[in-house]
Amino acid sequence: MxxxxxxxxxxxxxxxxxxxxxxxxxxxxxxxRLLSLIAxxxxxxxxxxxxxxxxxxxxxxxxxxxxxxxxxxxxxxxGKWAWFSVAPGREDFVRxxxxxxxxxxxR
Amino acid sequence: MxxxxxxxxxxxxxxxxxxxxxxxxxxxxxxxRLLSLIAxxxxxxxxxxxxxxxxxxxxxxxxxxxxxxxxxxxxxxxGKWAWFSVAPGREDFVRxxxxxxxxxxxR
DNA sequence: CCTTCGTATCGACGCGCGTCAATGTATTAG
DNA sequence: CTAATACATTGACGCGCGTCGATACGAAGG
Numbered sequence: 609m610x611x612x613x614x615x616x617x618x619x620x621x622x623x624x625x626x627x628x629x630x631x632x633x634x635x636x637x638x639x640x641r642l643l644s645l646i647a648x649x650x651x652x653x654x655x656x657x658x659x660x661x662x663x664x665x666x667x668x669x670x671x672x673x674x675x676x677x678x679x680x681x682x683x684x685x686x687g688k689w690a691w692f693s694v695a696p697g698r699e700d701f702v703r704x705x706x707x708x709x710x711x712x713x714x715r
Numbered sequence: 716m717x718x719x720x721x722x723x724x725x726x727x728x729x730x731x732x733x734x735x736x737x738x739x740x741x742x743x744x745x746x747x748r749l750l751s752l753i754a755x756x757x758x759x760x761x762x763x764x765x766x767x768x769x770x771x772x773x774x775x776x777x778x779x780x781x782x783x784x785x786x787x788x789x790x791x792x793x794g795k796w797a798w799f800s801v802a803p804g805r806e807d808f809v810r811x812x813x814x815x816x817x818x819x820x821x822r
Numbered sequence: 823c824c825t826t827c828g829t830a831t832c833g834a835c836g837c838g839c840g841t842c843a844a845t846g847t848a849t850t851a852g
Numbered sequence: 853c854t855a856a857t858a859c860a861t862t863g864a865c866g867c868g869c870g871t872c873g874a875t876a877c878g879a880a881g882g
């Protein structure tokens with residue numbers, strides 16, 4: 609099951625970059641706090657996310673885009689409001705990440 | 716066990732910064748590959764880590780410092796060689812991180 | 823002592839990221 | 853149509869990070 613002791617192959621480059629990208633999204637305090645707010649309710653309006661993190665509307669919008677792009681969060685436009693929720697299947701991952709004792713999902 | 720639906724408090728700022736720092740260390744492909752090489756053997760000499768990741772000796776040394784500072788890896792100087800291994804108690808965490816399905820440690 | 827070898831540190835460079843004011847784009851109200 | 857609201861996008865700024873060549877440091881050998 610395992611290769612030779614000292615000829616061990618490193619994590620493949622492609623996979624390393626994938627993983628690094630995921631962790632990069634989680635490496636900002638503001639994004640983690642936004643994620644925690646979204647995870648705390650079934651749905652959250654973007655208008656309720658600006659004040660708690662003490663950043664401009666533009667900055668919050670940018671962070672939310674990154675969370676969506678990373679597949680951690682889903683956005684749904686209803687009228688003029690944008691509603692965010694944890695992406696389906698990613699709830700366990702998000703919960704454990706925020707708990708500091710994640711059990712990351714298999715992709 | 717849970718606070719009110721829409722008055723949910725965000726992850727505290729201190730905790731968010733702690734978590735972000737941990738994830739930041741994991742957000743570089745070269746560091747992830749180094750970590751995988753170290754985790755693949757009980758002990759690895761720094762001299763065996765430069766070639767696989769295709770970076771200069773200075774760069775590898777820098778990344779190893781960050782991994783040590785983050786408490787993920789331990790360094791032991793023996794003669795002129797530096798030996799690295801996964802930090803005690805962090806093996807589960809490291810293994811799951813590299814598997815893409817981490818179970819982060821508490822702290 | 824001097825030399826060689828393995829690593830760490832320093833200084834500098836370029837690039838990417840977090841941030842915000844300003845502007846753009848829909849959607850709703852009047 | 854006009855105005856106001858909610859949000860995204862743009863452009864610019866500063867700072868931090870990954871990288872490397874050069875240098876410094878310590879251990880071993882002659």
